[in-house]
Amino acid sequence: MDFLAILSNAAGEILSPTTAAFALATIGLNVHFGYAGLLNFGQAAFMAVGAYAFAIFTMQVDPTASLGWPVWLSFLAAVFVAILAAVAFGLLLGIPTLRLRGDYLAIVTIAAAEIVRFTMRTSEYSTVTGGSQGLRGQDYKGDIDALNPLTGSTYGFGPWTATAYDTWVRILAWGLVIVALILVWLLMRSPWGRVIKGIREDEDAVRSLGKNVYGYKMQALILGGVIGGLAGIMFVLPRAVQPDNFATAMTFYIWTALLLGGAATVIGPLLGSILFWVLLSFTGGLLSGLQSIGAFGDMTGTQAGQLRFVLVGLALIAIVVFRPQGILGNKKELSFHV
Amino acid sequence: MSETTTPPTTHPLVDGEVGPGCKKVDPIVIADGVVRQFGGLTAVDVEHAEIPRGAITALIGPNGAGKTTFFNLLTGFDRPNKGAWSFEGQSLAHVPSHKVARRGMVRTFQLTKSLGRLTVLQNMLLGARDQRGEGIFAALVRPLWKAQEEANIERADSLLARFKLDAKREDYAASLSGGQRKLLEMARALMSEPTLVMLDEPMAGVNPALTQSLLDHVKGLKDDGMTVLFVEHDMHMVRHISDWVIVMAEGRIVAEGPPETIMQNQAVVDAYLGAHHDTDLGTLTNQQVAQIHEDAGDEVPVDVDASARQQTTTDAPADPGADAHDEEGKR
Structure with missing residues (x-):
């Protein structure tokens, strides 16, 4: 068991683009649940919608090749299409459910997330979506690669060494995280944020003061969903688009990260995502290390690897029971309010 | 009567x-x-x-x-x-x-419905109407709503002083007593200049x-x-x-x-107290009880109160739900 390698892998997660993508998705969910009190159990679907819209637009329309657009414009156009898709998905979910009690949104989002995943998986549309195989990374990474200003071979040091492309994706993804954090901070100190936090607690009270509660909930759902869609793009830039990556498990990772860091805080989602991925990598490494020296008897490596998800579940229970406000949360302002 | x-x-x-x-x-x-x-x-x-x-x-x-x-x-x-x-x-x-x-x-x-997880001041500010900063895009640019917000805070402070909640300004509304919450709710409603x-x-x-x-x-x-x-x-x-x-x-x-x-309106008395609220059931004489039973015997349904109602009621609403009043009268 190479303990140093385990630690190094875990430390590497701190800056990995996947962590950045999850941090973004968690920031989006924080707008939903932490501030507006919307129970969205389909954040993975917003990521899937963003990722697929971005990749499919780039591959099918390909403005760089077909229209002769400069690469930056094609990239921005693809991002814009992803945002539009996330807005449309948010409207689709919100219009029927936001007038109803909160629980209905939870049911609809969790079902819609699976519908999205299975639609993308089905062989019927595999010419566009790639079916269960998904889409190959090299088919949509052309523009972003061409935009890369970095020319060296590797950057960084120690656990944080990455190729030029990876470093470029990290810069974009973490840059986007910072922009999203500033956006949330600006919004939540404003009167808009005050209305949203009021709705979280009692819709009727806010309604009686002349605020269009439905409109505000829709705005919050779409804002968080768009941030989730951008997270989807950042998630697929370092890899391929795989429909099964966007399963419900991903939504619950995002929830765990949010509750761990502290809902209704600006920095909580960031801290939660980093801690979550570091801990997941660390326990994964530790468990497979222990398995390799025979600590688990007859258990195979795969089986031992699954144990970390048991630990994730236990961690989620422990947070909700012992520290419902998360690490950074303010207990007076927010405990686990479902 | x-x-x-x-x-x-x-x-x-x-x-x-x-x-x-x-x-x-x-x-x-x-x-x-x-x-x-x-x-x-x-x-x-x-x-x-x-x-x-x-x-x-x-x-x-x-x-x-x-x-x-x-x-x-x-x-x-x-x-x-x-x-x-x-x-x-x-x-x-x-x-x-x-x-x-x-x-x-x-x-x-x-x-x-005071919003317990907002401070008293935030509760108040929520009441103000036509706030520019409540639009999602304007909210991002503080100079657009700063002046209005300050005017609202000033008005909220004067209302809080009037309702004697100014000492609680920065507290979460959840920490207020029941009566203070009523005051806060009233003050908050006034923020919208109704x-x-x-x-x-x-x-x-x-x-x-x-x-x-x-x-x-x-x-x-x-x-x-x-x-x-x-x-x-x-x-x-x-x-x-x-x-x-x-x-x-x-x-x-x-x-x-x-x-x-x-x-003193008979309909009000009936609605509130039942049609024969002034009959003290605790001190009925035997004669009165006998009278009531005798009256009741004339009725088809054996209802002690029905006869009494006929005696005392002059203008009670003659709707079928009137028996509900009698339920209260029996107590």
Whole structure:
């Protein structure tokens, strides 16, 4: 068991683009649940919608090749299409459910997330979506690669060494995280944020003061969903688009990260995502290390690897029971309010 | 019933004769044929009602009379099966609740809805209307709403001082007592500069020490030129502060009048106390009991109270639900 390698892998997660993508998705969910009190159990679907819209637009329309657009414009156009898709998905979910009690949104989002995943998986549309195989990374990474200003071979040091492309994706993804954090901070100190936090607690009270509660909930759902869609793009830039990556498990990772860091805080989602991925990598490494020296008897490596998800579940229970406000949360302002 | 004084037939607020659904000289709210049914139960069935402007009107009635439901209908929190109603001459039918509030008709709730996880000041600021910073894009640019926000904070502070909540300004509203929450809810409603304030049981669950201060605040609203409509159980409060009283029972308006005389109205007495509230069942003589049984024997249903009602009731509503009154009378 190479303990140093385990630690190094875990430390590497701190800056990995996947962590950045999850941090973004968690920031989006924080707008939903932490501030507006919307129970969205389909954040993975917003990521899937963003990722697929971005990749499919780039591959099918390909403005760089077909229209002769400069690469930056094609990239921005693809991002814009992803945002539009996330807005449309948010409207689709919100219009029927936001007038109803909160629980209905939870049911609809969790079902819609699976519908999205299975639609993308089905062989019927595999010419566009790639079916269960998904889409190959090299088919949509052309523009972003061409935009890369970095020319060296590797950057960084120690656990944080990455190729030029990876470093470029990290810069974009973490840059986007910072922009999203500033956006949330600006919004939540404003009167808009005050209305949203009021709705979280009692819709009727806010309604009686002349605020269009439905409109505000829709705005919050779409804002968080768009941030989730951008997270989807950042998630697929370092890899391929795989429909099964966007399963419900991903939504619950995002929830765990949010509750761990502290809902209704600006920095909580960031801290939660980093801690979550570091801990997941660390326990994964530790468990497979222990398995390799025979600590688990007859258990195979795969089986031992699954144990970390048991630990994730236990961690989620422990947070909700012992520290419902998360690490950074303010207990007076927010405990686990479902 | 013999000591019942005849209620006045005219009143400065009323245009014409005083009676259930009477016309007012200057009405701010007019409701016509508002009906709300829950399944087979008709909770509200108001033929005609007018709320006088610039006065404090009390809406009273026993439990289940439909007062709160009528309130919810007027403010758009519930939809009636049929009916029309207007506020300052504009129809409010099918207008969503937040738009009702924006027109200047602001309500509070029976179960106080102070937002416990916002501070007292934030609660207040939420009440201010037409805030530029409440738009999602303008919210990002502080200079666009900073001046307005500061003006609102100033106004909130003066209201908090008036309601003696200024010491609690930065506390979470959840830390307030029940009475303070009622005060906060009222103060918050005032932030929107309403013309009509509708208070749903403002005294429910309030520490008696705070009652007088709350009463003064309600009177203060009228002095500031606002119209007040409130739902209340407590007759003392009604008598102290209201200019006009509307009595509901079983969804209908059964009586209207000034507070000094309304309690002598037979329909009100029946609605509240049962048709024979002045019969002291504890001291009935044997002769009286025998008389009651004898009367009851003449009736087809063996109902001790039915005969007594015939004796005492002169103008009780002759609807089939009247037995409900008797249930109260038996106690």
